[in-house]
Amino acid sequence: MGKSLKAAVIGTGVISKQHLSFLDSSDHSELVGVCDLSAAAAKYAAETFHAGQAFTDYQAMLAETKPDVVHILTPPNTHQKLVTDCLNAQAHVICEKPITPTYEDFKTLWHLAQEKNLHLIENHNYRFNEAILKIEDMVKYGTLGEVQEVEVRVALGYREAGGRFADRNLPNPVHKLPAGVVHDVITHMAYLLLRFMPEVDRVAAAWSNHGGGDLFKYDDLDAILLNGQQHARLRFSCYTKPECFTLFVRGSQGYAETDLFQPYLRTVIPRAGGEQLSPLINHFVNGWDLMGSSVKNFRNKVMQRTAYEGLHRLLDQTYAAILHDQPMPVSFEDMDKTNRLIETLLAEENRV
C-alpha cells in the first residue's frame, strides 16, 4: 500500500464539509470522487475540495475510482445498503453516526467487514476533542481517583422554528429513527459515557415528547445508568438554553467538567497545598483557566475552528492506522458497546 489512500465521499450535506476539508488537506489521502444524488451538489463539493470527479451514482464511482476508503455521510436510513455495497467493492468504510438504526443491523455490517477483512468505522469524533482527551488522561493517571459519576448533557434547539428538524415541509429523515431526533446525538452521548463508565448493568430511561405533535417522536431524554456503585446520567433537552454539550466526570478524588460547544476544562482535584489550601488553589487555577478558555474560544470562533476539531484527529489516526496496519482509533468493541447501549436505552423494559 502506498503513502496515501484513495478516498471517496458519498453525501455532501452539512457534515461533509468537515470530512472533505480533511481529505483536501491530508497527506494520507487522495480525494478521487464525490457522490451525491444532486449533480449540482456533487459538482460544487468536487470543485471546492478538489476531488478528482463528481458522481451522482455511487456504484459508478466505486467502479471507476476504486477507492481504498469511502466516507458515507448520507442520512442514517441509507447506511445499511451503502456500507454493504462499499464493503463489497473492497473499500474500508468510515460512516457517520448512527451507523445503523438498530444494533442488529450494525452486527450484520460488522460481520461483512470481518468477512472481507476490511475496516468499518463509525464516527465517534467528540471522543477525540482536546478536552475529552485531557479528562481521559486524568482518569488514566488517577488524578480524579475512581470514577463514580458521569453526566453527559446535550441541549439543542431542535424544536425551534426554522431549524432543520422542525421543518414540516420536508421532514428530516432522522425523525424516522427509533429515537427520533435524539438519535441524531445519542451515539455521541453513548460513546462519551462509555469512555468513563465502560459497563452498564441497570438502565432507566424516560423518553418524552414534551412538545407533542406528530413530527417529533421524542424531544427529551432523561436516563439514569448504573454499574455497581457507579452512576451516570444522559440528558437531552430541546428546552434549555444555552445550547451545550457538557461532560461531567466525578471521581473519588475530584471532578472534571467541560462543554464541547464552548470548550473549557474545570478540574477540582487535590492540589499541592493539601486539604486546607486545595479549595483555594482550585478556585484560582480554574479562574485562570476559564479566562484563558474565553480568549481561546474567541480566537477559535474567529479562526473558524469548531467543535468538530476531534473529527480531523480521528480521521488522521484512522488513515494512519489503515496505512500502517495498526489498531483502529474506534474499535469494534467501542462501536458494539455504543450501539448496544442505545438499544438498551430504547428497550421497553428499561423505560420509565
Added chain:
Amino acid sequence: MKLFITGASGFLGKYVVAEAVRQGYAVKAVVRPATDTSKLAWADHPAVELVRVDLRQSRGIAEALSDVDCVIHMAAVKGGDFYDRFAGTVLTTENLLGAMTIAAVKKLVATSTFSVYDYFKPSANRVIDEAFPIESEPEYRDAYAQTKLIQEDMMREWGDTNGAIVTLIRPGMIYGREALWNACHGADFGSKWLLIGPNALIPVTYVENCAEAIVLSVGSAAAAGEVINVVDDNLPTRRQFTKALVKRTENPPQVIPMPWGMMRGVSSLAWFVNQQLLKGKARLPGLLIPASLDARLKPFRYTNAKAKKTLNWTPRYTLEAALDRSVSDQCLLSDMLAKAPVTPTLEPVAQG
C-alpha cells in the same frame, strides 16, 4: 396562458402571483406543504390553483407542470447556513429544471439578483447595467451570492441544452411592507443604524413595481432569453431613503452617518490583517470583507433602461407612494386583485 410560480408565498412571490392574476394569467402558485395560506388574498381566487410541493425534492413537480406554459421561478432561501441556502436555492432549481425537462416546459422567467455582479474590481461610480461583469471570485462573497451564481449557471446551461427560453430578471434591493430597512442602505446595530456612504445611490425597487416587471417579461417577445436589471426610476441616495423611512417609522433607530471611504478603509485594514497575519483563516463579518462590503455599499450608478424598453414598463409607484402603501393598513394583495379580470384570459390584459 398558465404560469407556474414558485416561491409564491414569499416576500416577492405573493405580489407576483397577484400581479399575474391582475394581468390576466391563470396561475399555479407553488407553496410548501405546510405553508399557511390564510393571509394570501389570492389563495381562493378562481384564477389561482395552489400547488403544495417542496422543491427540495423532485416528487410531484413534473406532474404539476403538465398543463403549464411558463415558469416564473422565485423560490430561494436567504437565511440559514450555506447548506440551507444551497438546498433552498440550488437543489430546488435543479429539481425544477429536471421536472421542466420531463414536462417539456420550455419557457422560464427566473428571478436572480444584483448580488451576482462583481462590485470589487470595477471602479466606483460606474453604471451597472446588464453587461456589468459577473462575480468571478464567489468564495469571497456571502452564501446568498454564491448560491445565486450557481443557480444562474444551472439555468443558462439548462436553457442551452434543452433549447428553452430562459429570461433572467435581476432586481436590485427589493423593499416593501415586509422589508423596509435593508442591507443596501446601512447596517443594523440594535438601536443604531450605521448609514454608510450616505450620498451614494441605492439600487432599490418597490416590490409591486418589481412584481409587475417580472410578470411583464412573460409576455414580452423582446425580453425572451434576455438578462434584465430591475430598479425603480429616480433612485434615492441612502440618506434620502433613510430619511423617508425614519419619517414613517414609529420608533426609528438612531441614524449614524459614516463616510464610505472610512468604512472601506476599516474593511481593507481588517482584510489585510487577516490575509497577512492570520493566513486568511479568520471569519470576519461582511462589513470587514471588502468584496462583501462593496457588494452592499460601494457607490455605483444604475440604469433600468433595458427593463423599460423591453418590458414597456414604467415603475408604477414612486418612493414616497411606495412607502406610504407599505406603512398603510390596506391589504395590498386585495388591492391588486381588485383590478384583475373576473376570469383569466388566455392572453394577458393590456396595461394601463
